[in-house]
Amino acid sequence: MKRLFLHPAAVLLAALLAWQIVALVKTTPLFPGPLDVAGALWDDGPRLIREIGHTLRRAVAGFALAALTMIPLGLAMGRIRALGFVGEPLVAMLATLPPPATVPVVMLFAGTGDLAKILVIAYAAAIPLVINAAEAARNLHPMLGLVGRSLGLTRLETLRLIALPSALPMLAVAARMAASAALLVSITSEMLLSTNGIGNYLQREQENFRLDAGLAGIVLISVVGLILNRLIAASERRWLGWHYQSRTAETQA
Amino acid sequence: MTALLEAGGLAKVFPGRPDPVEILRDISFAVAPEEFVSIVGPSGCGKTTLLMCLAGLLPPSSGWVRFRGQPVTDPPRGVSVVFQDYSRSLLPWKSARENVTLGMRRLGLGRAAARDRAEALLAEVGLAGFEGHFPWQLSGGMQQRVAIARALAAESALLLLDEPLAAVDAQTRADLQDLLRGLARKFRQACLLVTHDVDEAVYMADRVLVLSRRPTRILREVPLALGAERDQIDTRERPDYLAARHEILTLIRAARPEGAGA
């Protein structure tokens, strides 16, 4: 009984019910209830799907750009002392700059089109990737480095064959953070300068005081984020099975 | 003489995919007070699992374990374990002294008394002067000495030793073997030593249990009468030592998974 009562779905349902009741009492368009939101979701459905397509396309592009450049850079920072010495505080400093604040600067170089947004997204995704890649490379067990040397691997081969795979679990964590950052910033950048995308939709509906539609957009973002998260978790299980299995094996031993 | 530790019909099956994995099957034996028993078996035969069941750290699938006549469900007072993976069994955020004090929690000593006792024990295992060091500042052999001191700290009647010397060099290993035996005798403790090293099993023990391969059973019990005092050179040359060693090695070779040479 208690179990059922505390089930997340039950809690969620209760929250929705409470929300609907408050909305019914308040009777102002500034406090739409779940039914209003569902209505807006239904009305704007096709448009929302189209808009989120733009958002995802740019998020994926920005994420890919960041992953391709920042993982090697981070690993190098972790392995090459001098590079880490200067690189790390630089990254730490850049990390405190909110991605939205970089928009005006990026705009100067890349305009207001897709490229600008993708660059801002890549910047946001880059931070966790480069930090974790450096950390993972530094935490590489000294034994593994020695193994590489004893096998006569070059520095690059050690990086590729030993450092990269052993850094994977930590990179997976970073990828998860970077992916949600990419989605987040993709939407934010659309709110700041865009002609399409779910962020633009949100901005427009909120500025026109259609709060139910705004919330519908947020619900959609939530769902997409959730699906993305599950997809990443599933691929982690698929590709990093060895890591989790060795963990469970330890627990059983 | 009443047994200190008794196991009856002990079995352990892990739920696995696709099929459950049967590790232990019907293991029964007893350890008397102050007795030193070694357990050897082919690699991967579930020695560690057996020890965890005996220590109350892992519930058996069936069968029972009794310590001083009481059923073991949780780690009982009076039993200490020296874990195989010493580098990970020490708390890295605590000094050697604090790690040893951890073993005394059940004794209810005051802070100062616990501290004194921990330092005495560390001196006993040859670590005087290293009390304030952190585990990662010590060599492998020294870390294992800290772990041994921690197990001794509980003043237990029974010490469960899980391949405690597997990862130290030969000289350290010989030293620690003598140290362990000496301390066990000094503190009148019973010991159950799990090892894959037949020489070590015979050299240390009053009795050796030889395990089969998985699902593990006890193949044979080999009693020894090598005397209370052991010597790394003399004991290892005694005919009864060599005979026991030969018998056990033969059994284990036959029990190897490949069955090579059988």
Added chain:
Amino acid sequence: MTALLRPVLALGLLAALWQAVVWAAVVPERYFPPIATVVQAGMSMIARGQMQQALFDTGSRAILGAIAVNLIGIGLGLAATGAPSLRRILDTVAAILQPVPPAAVVPMAVFALGLGWKLYAFVVVLVTIWPPYLATVSALAATNPVLLSVGRMAGFGPVAMLWHIRLPAAMPEILAGVRYATTIALIAVIVSEMITGRDGIGFLLFQKAFAIRIPEVFALMFAVGLLGSAMGLAVSAVYRGFAGWHLAQRGRAA
């Protein structure tokens, strides 16, 4: 000493990179001014007392917010570890809220919460609470099983186990979450100030942009970087206090 040297070095490098971009003349200097002009703008803001005041306002909000939210996040993580049903609920809430950008929620939050400290607190909590919470939950769940066995042999109950074994072992990972959260707490405060602030760096960024004082906007951005670095150093000090063993252990291993 090196702890201070490194950010300074990084700042120098950043300035050099900046100046290189200026010299490359990709963008008119008017919009991307030389580093000397930015420094000058920053100095003049210091002379007018604007910079210090803004740094103090934003910094105190961010630090206070970061401390509060990290404590709440770790507390929730501990509670969720103790009560699996709470954890399921919190994880669901986290999964729902995490993908939503604060910028999307803030306009609506203003309707519900107004413009005062409640809005600030809401934005900071919304974006900052999950890293320490998730780090705490995952780190506590992943304690090395050997250490757990050691604790059980020492006769630890659940509370003692948490206090003596699981929490210390989890500290490095928790503090990594804290570090991340502290950075984004600063970002959250600045974003809130940009939307509805009457003081602080966020407001000043907005005001300076309106007054077309571009070098001062960039000087403020550099100031944000410095403030963030300072907060990072503070977290590092906390890290050394609570998980210094981990750093030392790693230092030896590396």
Added chain:
Amino acid sequence: MSTLKLTRRRLGASVTAAVLAAILALPAQAEELKKVRFAYLLSDTLLSVFRAKDQGYFAAAGLDVDLIPVQGGPAVIAALASGEADIGYAAPVPPLNARAQGVPVKLFLTLGHEADPDRKYVWLVASKASGVSSLADVKGKKIAINGNGTGCELAWRDHLAAAGLSYDDAEVVVLPFPQQEAALEQGTIDVGCAIQPFYASISANPEIGAKVIARGLLADEKEPVISDSVIGTDAWLSENEDTAKAFAHAVVKARDELLANRALVEEAAVTYLDLTPELAKTLDYSVLKPEVDVKPGEVQRILDALVKAGILKTPLKAADVSIDLKL
């Protein structure tokens, strides 16, 4: 011993009295000045409000005006709707839009009117490089607005419609005012929507070679059109009409002083808006109409334009969305 006790008791009594006096004094002071929370977005037309506060004109009128800066017109409405502010300042479009969506706010003052030919607050400016020289050339070009549901959107829609084009013929980019100049210079956008002080800055930029293709909120401004608005919630306005009037009088007083003395305007722009003295020189601080109360006819013109532009879906009546204070 007893003297000590006595002293202590006396001390306690006097402290209690002091605390009580302080507590009693607090509401007394609050009663003296009526608290008015004013949410605004930065604009040069607000110099009068800043000055009225600084010079103590509000206090003299019995008001304690709290100035709350907010980013964007919709945020001003949000501040009012949430009860966080009593009155607010924005372009007329956001409050009217909000009213249409059921948010109970009304216009009750305006600080600026536009009219043909010269008095304008909004400019649509093309860069030379874009090749755009008239509204007709905008088709397929990138045009900027500072936000949805703003004066800029109305201006674009109305001017394009007057030129026989539709809003969708151009590619609309949302870009805050401060970013538009660089975007024009670099060719990121073809035509911007500017207000002061950005318009002055853009006009003075030789790299852009600015070409004004349209001016004013509406294409037809033979009759004066309100270009901004001071708004309040229905609830606040129904109970505080006198306060609203007192506020208006204080603002007018400050504004008259500014209008009479150019040096004062530039000084205020530097002080309150943080403009550089050079930029402050470019400021045009003149008014078309000395009155600040809103007339139904003026509001109706905007309302009709909003419906025509498609921003408002249903027609609204001026009487429902504004109050004429008849100052």
